[in-house]
Structure formats: C-alpha cells, structure tokens
Amino acid sequence: MAGAPEHRAGSVVLGGRSNVGKSTLLNRMVGQKVAIVTPRPQTTRRRIVGIRTDPDAQLLLIDTPGIHDSSKELNRRMVEVARRALAEGQVVLGVIAAGESIDPADRAVLEQLAALKARLIVVINKLDLVPRPHLLPLIEALHGDFPDAEIVPVSALRGDNVEELIATIKQMLPVGPALMPEDQYTDQTERMIAEESVREKIFLAMRQEIPFSTAVRVEKFVDQPERRLKSISVLVIVERDSHKAMLIGARGRTLKQIGTAARLELENIFETRVFLTMVVKVEPGWTRDPRRVAEYGT
Ligand SMILES: Nc1nc2c(ncn2[C@@H]2O[C@H](COP(=O)(O)OP(=O)(O)OP(=O)(O)O)[C@@H](O)[C@H]2O)c(=O)[nH]1
Ligand SMILES: [Mg+2]
Helix, strand or coil: CCCCCCCEEEEEEEEEECCCCHHHHHHHHHCCCCCCCCCCCCCCCCCEEEEEECCCEEEEEEECCCECCCCCHHHHHHHHHHHHHHCCCCEEEEEEECCCCCCHHHHHHHHHHHCCCCEEEEEEECHHHCCHHHHHHHHHHHHHHCCCCEEEECECCCCECHHHHHHHHHHHCCECCCCCCCCCCECCCHHHHHHHHHHHHHHHHCCCCHHHHCEEEEEEEEEEHHHCEEEEEEEEEECCHHHHHHHHCHHHHHHHHHHHHHHHHHHHHHCCEEEEEEEEEECCCHHHCHHHHHHHCC
16 A cells, blocks of 8 residues: 555664663563563573564564673673673664763663664663753763764653654664564563562562572473463572571561562463462572573573
8 A cells, every 4th residue: 555654573672781771661662561670780681572563563672681790600691691682683772871971881881782783772761860951961972972873761660751762763673574473572481481570579578699699490380271270380599508598588488478479470470370389499609600500590
C-alpha cells in the first residue's frame, strides 16, 4: 500500500556502568519485569533479552551486566558477557546516571561504545533526581565529546521521556519484519526466571558482600499442570560458612523470608502455585575459579 509506514525491527543493547538503571529501563521499555533490579551494583550477570512489539516495530532489547573493574573471575566474566552482547547491537544505548558533568568512568565506557559499529544513543537516566536545567552542561559536554550520538534524558523509574527514547530508537532500526513471535516478551526460560528471582531476593535481604558472591541454580523444575503446580528446587551457592549461616539466619528465618518472597513473585509470573525448596551449599572461593564461574556465574 503506497505510503504505508514501513515496519522496522532490530537489536538494541543497553550498556553502561553498574547501577545506572539499565535493567530498570529494559523493564520499562518492555512494559513487564524481565530483568531483576536492586539498589546495589553488579546485579545483572547475564545477557537478557526483552522484546517490545509495537504495530510499527519490534525491538529486541538486550540487557547486559554493568561495566566495572575487578580482578575477580566472576566480575571479569560479567564484563566479558557485556562486551560480547554490546557487539551485537544495531543500536547501542550508553546509559549513564544524571549529574552535572560527565563522570570520567562513564566517559571511558561511552568511548568504547562510540567505537562500535552501531548507532549510539547516550541515555541520561535518573532524570527525576536532577532538575532539568542542571543537566544542560552535561548535555552540552556530551554533544561535544560524542558528536555522532543522540542524547536522550529519561527517568526509567517514572517513565519520563521513555516514549521519546523509543521513537528515537525506531528511526535507527532497519526496515524489516518482526524477528520474534509477538506475544513473547523475553528469551529467558522459566528456570532462568526462577534463578534470577531468588537471586534478587537475596540481594534485597542481605548486606555486605554476600550477594556479590552468591549464585543460584535450579536443580529440579517439575511442572504439574494438572495440579496447577510447579515444584522448583534451587541450589544457592555461597563462598563461606559464615555466609551460609547469615543467609539461613536464626532458626532458618532469613532463608524462609527469601524463599517466600521469591515464591510469591514466581506464582504471580507463572500464574500457578509454586513449591520452592532451597539448599545452601558452600563452595570456598568459587568466584575466583574459572571453572566454577563458568558453571554458576552468569
Ligand atoms: N531515582 C531513580 N532511580 C532509578 C532510576 N532507574 C533506576 N533506578 C534505581 O537504580 C538502582 C539500580 O537499578 P538497576 O536497573 O538495577 O541498574 P543496572 O544498571 O541494571 O545495574 P547492574 O545490573 O548492577 O549493572 C535501583 O535502585 C533502581 O531503582 C531512575 O530513573 N530514577
Ligand atoms: Mg542490571
């Protein structure tokens, strides 16, 4: 039909330092919780795809672990996962948190993203924390340093300006048909969703370094649709006996609270009853061991 708008589709990768709000923005753009979010850095460990399907375009949105420096094998691998995913994007979102000037660590990441073949959009997130006029020097500095990039301020938390960001992305995507079924909103399996949910609840419940050295693996996932029940057994891997003791808590209370929070969330997502059991296992130094990081890490 003459004059009909063309359909566009493509991959959009979210990159940036830890804690800038990449996963929050992914969830906001998809309109559903796809990736876990916590107030602490280094939450995301995997490449996670969220799919947004509109009448005029389909966006394959790829969340990545935050770019950060650390000598630990787990962290090295997380950054490697991010770098590999960033190379896949037709559009790259370089996410930074709002401030009055460019943070040198953000600049270093944006320089790496600008060197990729993809079109770059610098997304200034957390707009709600900084009055807009205070952002003008930052926007000007970004225009100077990254003249080929679009610059879009948003609040992923409140949704401010996110539709404008999506419109900007769409213009950059190639014309083409949808790449994924239109009712699919993520590439994650139910097992992965369960692992991530439990890991999020551990992040939210525990202080100190425990979340950073804890991994979650589903060991058994039994679907019993006739009983409207999924039975899920997870293994929680920690680095130290002291971490295990804290995670379990007095008379098992902490672990029970974590399990209840995860179960309620999973019942909601899967729309069925969930029976969740958790076993905590100590693997001394696993975050520094390449073999075990490959098994549990991302
Ligand atoms: N005020 C405000 N907080 C936000 C916004 N977006 C995200 N946050 C908060 O920032 C924190 C980190 O958010 P995440 O989405 O987990 O950040 P991330 O970049 O995915 O972090 P990593 O996965 O660790 O790299 C959470 O407490 C979010 O609620 C925003 O627009 N405004
Ligand atoms: Mg994240």
